[in-house]
Amino acid sequence: MKRILVLGGGLIGARHLQAVAAHPACELVGLVDPNPDCTCDPAVRRFADLSEVSQTVDGVIIATPTALHAAQGVEAAKRGWHMLIEKPVAGDLAGAQALRDAVSAAGVGSLVGHHRRYHLTIRRLREMIAQGLVGEVVTVSLIWAMRKPDAYFEGNWRTAGGSPVMINLVHDIDILRHVIGEIADVAALRGRDLRKSGRIESGAVALGFENGATGTIAFADTTPSPWGFEAGTGENPNIGATGQDMMWITGTKGSISFPSLTRWSGASDWSQAASPGREAIVEDGKAPLMRQLEHFIEVMEGAKPLIDVADATRTLAVALEIDQQLARKAA
Incomplete structure (x- = not known):
């Protein structure tokens, strides 16, 4: 025990x-x-x-x-x-x-x-990338968007801060590191302050990976949407599940959308449509x-x-850089 x-x-x-x-x-x-x-x-x-x-x-x-x-x-x-x-x-x-x-x-x-590293779908996604099922990764696009209730920010430590980068996107950044590779460069644009609170609420981020792949993240905590890790996977009992894909990875041999793990097999030229197939995941009934x-x-x-403290510090460094860029670009 x-x-x-x-x-x-x-x-x-x-x-x-x-x-x-x-x-x-x-x-x-x-x-x-x-x-x-x-x-x-x-x-x-x-x-x-x-x-x-x-x-x-x-x-x-x-x-x-x-x-x-x-x-x-x-x-x-x-x-x-x-x-x-x-x-x-x-x-x-x-x-x-x-x-x-x-x-x-x-x-x-x-x-x-x-x-999120303990999701069976993430484990399989990482295996698919490592096995070269889409060839060399070229791009990745990710959306995290939901409408957080106003009470979420009231009378607690989020009142003065509450940036979705440090609360939510830090998870997505870690998954991108875990699945795609280390992130070498970031550039971020800040969205509007709809709540008039001075907090970071939305924005867009461009990423450059050490292996040459590039990526984008679009995020917002001010808009209802079906796209986000929690909504797509249904992992959080406090957030409604939609089952919608929220991340798309393209490679030299095909593409994958997540969390459905739909793999699109590439054709030799654009005159032929890519064909889809889905990975079967056997769930064990355990929550991540x-x-x-x-x-x-x-x-x-x-x-x-x-993931230990040293590994997580690399995720933190990327999230802090994004947060600091957004803080300098108040809309």
Whole structure:
């Protein structure tokens, strides 16, 4: 049994609590959250601060606001706790690097919560690209667009920030790195401030990959749409599922649309239409968050993490560069 502590009782923290409580190989130590009005299960043991935790802990899941990740991760490393840190790994590169050093010095395992890597469709997509089923990747286009409710930004840490780049697109950036390759260049354009809040709400991003491929991301948190990872895959119970594709990859031998995994076989010239075929994925009934938890257990036992602090820092660097470009281009 792994004794696991959860930090943060917000939307994602509540899902982690449920996953830990449901896993037969885990024992939930409790929840660290200073908010007495947290809506989590009242039966869960509560701590207002990490300093109050004297129980034995094998691993900690850090699901607090991003600005707290680095400091809490460093404290967890000093206490010898393995850690699963929600994305993004830290609020800035200095914090991420300090956390990386602390994890290394303590010799504890680290895993970062880019849980989309645990989707079976993402696993298969990565295999298809690696196997050369579309030849060399030439372009990738991605859309993330939804209308977040106004209450999402009220009375919490998102009031002053809440950029969809750091909350949402950081996931998509990580998937692009995971599937296509490292990102070398970015250029970003900012959209209109429809809520008059001063926050980044929408925009367009151009990407250059180290392998020569190029890509685009169009994003908005002000518009209802069927396109986005959560809507397309139905992964988030708080977001309506549409099953619509939201990413399109082209290569020298064909193309793939995701999440349907429709593969379009290329013809030798444009007079012949490309023909479609779909990959069959056998689901195992497990949510990606549960697969991630199972992998965290393996990491605590010495397995190589699918994405550790160092790897996640590269995703963070790309997201920060995009966010900083957009902040300089207020519309």
